Amino acid sequence: MWRAVLGTGRRQRLVQRCSACMVSWLLRGLYATLRPSYIQQHFEHAVRDAGGPCLVAFWHGRLLYVLRLYQHQRATVLVSRSPDGELVSQVLERFGIQATRGSTSRGRVQGLLAIVKQVRRGYIAGVTPDGPRGPRYHAQPGIVMVAQKTGAAILPVTYNARWKKVLGTWDHFVLPLPFSRIVVVYGEPIYVPPHASASTLQMKRCEVETSLRRITEIADHYFQAEIGGYGTPGMVP
Numbered sequence: 196m197w198r199a200v201l202g203t204g205r206r207q208r209l210v211q212r213c214s215a216c217m218v219s220w221l222l223r224g225l226y227a228t229l230r231p232s233y234i235q236q237h238f239e240h241a242v243r244d245a246g247g248p249c250l251v252a253f254w255h256g257r258l259l260y261v262l263r264l265y266q267h268q269r270a271t272v273l274v275s276r277s278p279d280g281e282l283v284s285q286v287l288e289r290f291g292i293q294a295t296r297g298s299t300s301r302g303r304v305q306g307l308l309a310i311v312k313q314v315r316r317g318y319i320a321g322v323t324p325d326g327p328r329g330p331r332y333h334a335q336p337g338i339v340m341v342a343q344k345t346g347a348a349i350l351p352v353t354y355n356a357r358w359k360k361v362l363g364t365w366d367h368f369v370l371p372l373p374f375s376r377i378v379v380v381y382g383e384p385i386y387v388p389p390h391a392s393a394s395t396l397q398m399k400r401c402e403v404e405t406s407l408r409r410i411t412e413i414a415d416h417y418f419q420a421e422i423g424g425y426g427t428p429g430m431v432p
Contacts, residue, residue, distance in 0.1 A: 215285035222286070224373075226263045229356075231377040234413065238381040239350060248314045248347035252338055252403055254411065255326040256366035260354045260377060265321065267291035271313045272321040273306055293318065307337050314345040324403055329365045332411070334404035339396050342387040351382030351406040355414035378417040382406040 242249050251270075253261050271293040274280045284294035295309045314320050322341070324334035342349050355378050356371035371377060385406065387399050 211282050211285060215282055215289065218282075218286050219289040222259075222262070222290075225371065226260075228373045229260070229263075229371055229375055229377050231260075231379055234378060234380045234417075235383075235410075236379075236381055238383055239352070242348050242350050242384050245348070248317070248345050249319050250314070250338055250342055250345075250347045250349045251319060251321045252324055252334075252349050252351045252407060253321070253353055254332060254366065254407060255323040255329075256331065256364070256368045257353045257355075257411070258323065259368070259370060260356075260379070261321060261352060262287070262290055262292065264352070264379065265292060265319060268319060269317060270319040270321060271295045271310070273310050275327055292321075295320075307341055310341050311344050314341065314347050320347070324407065325366070331366050332404070332408060334400055334407065336396065336400045338403060339387055339399045342385070342399075343389060343391055343396065346389060349385040349387070349403055351385070351403065351410055352379065353407065353411045353414050354379045355411075355417060357418045376418070378414050380410040380414045380417075382410045 251261065251265065267290065270291075272287060272295065274284050274287070274294045274296055276296050280294075280296065284296065287294045293313070295313050310320050310322070320341070322338045324338050325331055338349060341347065354369070356369060356375045357377075358372040358375035360370040360372060362368040362370060383406065385399060385402055388395065391399065
């Protein structure tokens with residue numbers, strides 16, 4: 196019986212490794228065809244020039260191209276300990292991004308402490324304020340708490356694609372299509388005082404949410420005149 200169980204575990208790990216390899220290969224091929232433009236990138240340059248710690252904030256549904264932006268840098272992303280999280284971790288590692296295993300829902304404190312530890316080690320940390328389960332475009336307080344404990348700048352970023360598939364998932368995941376134009380939009384860095392009161396933390400949480408909503412609107416309007424609408428799940432030509 197134990198041999199059968201172990202065999203099943205080995206097969207699952209093999210399937211995960213093969214799946215991660217295939218996904219990574221497909222993403223590299225996709226990224227090679229995309230044509231990006233950048234808006235307000237001076238905000239990112241300012242954070243990098245300052246040399247301090249950084250939390251990159253992006254909506255869960257706008258994750259895919261952010262991976263391209265920070266590949267092979269000293270970056271980490273908080274990933275759940277679920278089987279799906281294991282696949283995501285392996286894909287991230289193939290792009291030179293460290294996966295910090297944890298969760299901001301179950302074991303929330305442990306997940307946040309893991310990110311705090313990595314930021315203090317000098318990693319750029321990618322955080323989805325509305326992840327892992329939503330509500331969509333609603334920022335949870337975790338990223339503000341990490342910024343308070345580390346002194347890191349919160350850098351909002353989002354993207355949109357001229358040609359894309361918007362999935363029918365809770366986050367309306369944006370999947371760029373090959374050879375599409377991409378627009379990447381950055382927001383002004385947000386800083387959280389180390390001794391911020393509860394009301395200040397709430398204000399900063401709202402500031403993160405408002406900034407991400409604003410730059411997402413800019414990104415979504417960027418191609419609107421050309422495509423005649425956006426934002427509903429399905430294929431956008």
